[in-house]
Amino acid sequence: MSTFDENSTVPRDEGLALICEAGHGVASHEELFKNLTTAVNAVLCGDGTFLHLLSADYGTLKRFGPIPEATEWSDEMPTGIGRLRWLFEAKEPIIMDYTRPHIKDRIPKFALEHGYLSAISIPIVADGSTFGICSTRYKRAITWERDDISYLKICGRVLGSLVSSAMTENKHISLALLEERKRLSSEIHDNVSHLVGSLSLCSASILASYEEGDMDFVERGLEKMEALCGKTIRVFRDEMLSLRVPLDRTDEWTESIIPILSYFESEWGIKTTLEQDIANEPLSLNVITSMHLSRILRECLSNVVRHAQASRVVVSLHEDDSNLLMLVTDDGCGFDVDAVSPARFGIKIMHERADAIGGKLTIVSSEDGTVVRVYVPRIGKW
Numbered sequence: 001m002s003t004f005d006e007n008s009t010v011p012r013d014e015g016l017a018l019i020c021e022a023g024h025g026v027a028s029h030e031e032l033f034k035n036l037t038t039a040v041n042a043v044l045c046g047d048g049t050f051l052h053l054l055s056a057d058y059g060t061l062k063r064f065g066p067i068p069e070a071t072e073w074s075d076e077m078p079t080g081i082g083r084l085r086w087l088f089e090a091k092e093p094i095i096m097d098y099t100r101p102h103i104k105d106r107i108p109k110f111a112l113e114h115g116y117l118s119a120i121s122i123p124i125v126a127d128g129s130t131f132g133i134c135s136t137r138y139k140r141a142i143t144w145e146r147d148d149i150s151y152l153k154i155c156g157r158v159l160g161s162l163v164s165s166a167m168t169e170n171k172h173i174s175l176a177l178l179e180e181r182k183r184l185s186s187e188i189h190d191n192v193s194h195l196v197g198s199l200s201l202c203s204a205s206i207l208a209s210y211e212e213g214d215m216d217f218v219e220r221g222l223e224k225m226e227a228l229c230g231k232t233i234r235v236f237r238d239e240m241l242s243l244r245v246p247l248d249r250t251d252e253w254t255e256s257i258i259p260i261l262s263y264f265e266s267e268w269g270i271k272t273t274l275e276q277d278i279a280n281e282p283l284s285l286n287v288i289t290s291m292h293l294s295r296i297l298r299e300c301l302s303n304v305v306r307h308a309q310a311s312r313v314v315v316s317l318h319e320d321d322s323n324l325l326m327l328v329t330d331d332g333c334g335f336d337v338d339a340v341s342p343a344r345f346g347i348k349i350m351h352e353r354a355d356a357i358g359g360k361l362t363i364v365s366s367e368d369g370t371v372v373r374v375y376v377p378r379i380g381k382w
Helices: 003-007 012-021 029-043 081-088 102-107 111-114 146-212 215-244 252-266 287-308 344-356
Strands: 049-054 060-064 076-077 096-097 118-126 128-136 271-277 312-320 324-329 360-366 369-377
Touching: 012 029, 012 146, 029 049, 029 146, 049 111, 049 146, 081 096, 081 118, 081 128, 118 146, 128 146, 128 312, 146 215, 215 369, 252 271, 252 287, 252 312, 287 312, 287 324, 287 344, 287 369
Parallel strands: 271 312
Antiparallel strands: 049 060, 049 128, 060 076, 096 118, 118 128, 312 324, 324 369, 360 369
16 A cells, blocks of 8 residues: 555545535635645645645646745746656656655755655646646655555546636637727717817818907807717716726626726716625726626716706615616606617627626616616625
């Protein structure tokens, strides 16, 4: 029997289940990787475990997991040299026994300084590709049998499944954020270009009228230009404010929308209140949910300014075991929801954004005001 089996307190099948469970219900990749290092360290009875995972350019490995004494191990390492290259190409675990005399001169400095006597490095593999390595250190000598090596390879494949899923999700999020930024850029360009074009025409008319001596038209033209300049400044402010909300923020989402509400109240003189009934504050949302909810809120506030003639807006957030509910309520004049085309007031876009996060958007309006409700179901984490 190997010394690994002698020291193990977790049966092998339970160990694999423990690694799988480490990936359940996590709010971020950092939390996932931290959970995985903890689980693997427990399963392999180690004295310290960390991951090195492929970076976005696939040329370096980025470290996750606590190993503060390993100062010679940088946070990023190239993949194409030494043992790392062999791990990536052969996809086989490497076992290092620092007690063997013939490797005495090749023992890492940190192993000598901190009493490590052995180590293993496991390639993290999924669908034939290597996504990184998992390294576990021991302050005791460990012997491994053939069955142990097979078990380590299975651990590497389980890790690979979890890590590759996280990386794929990250790519999808990055693409979604890129598309959102492109859409915002196009929206800003269209809005501002229209106003700048109007200013250009207005100034040309004023100049022509001045040359013709029509001072009455010049005066009216200057008043119109002043109004256009004010509108242009407000559009710029509104669009810049939308860019201040981090698209990739997941923690403390309510904190990120407070600047929107404060600006809305100060700029338009409409009393704005934020009410929360959240069990676990601060409210953490995944990137996609955060992005779409922020844009729905901004569209609601824009509609209040343009159409509602309201004096007060209340933004309410409620959380229960099944749903997150956001309500945007105003005391304006209301409108006939059935008579309005979905293309108006950004209603179609708001519905599309709610659908994109698996939610539902409803609008109820009367002469006493309008209520926009957005339901987002809890699926693991928002």
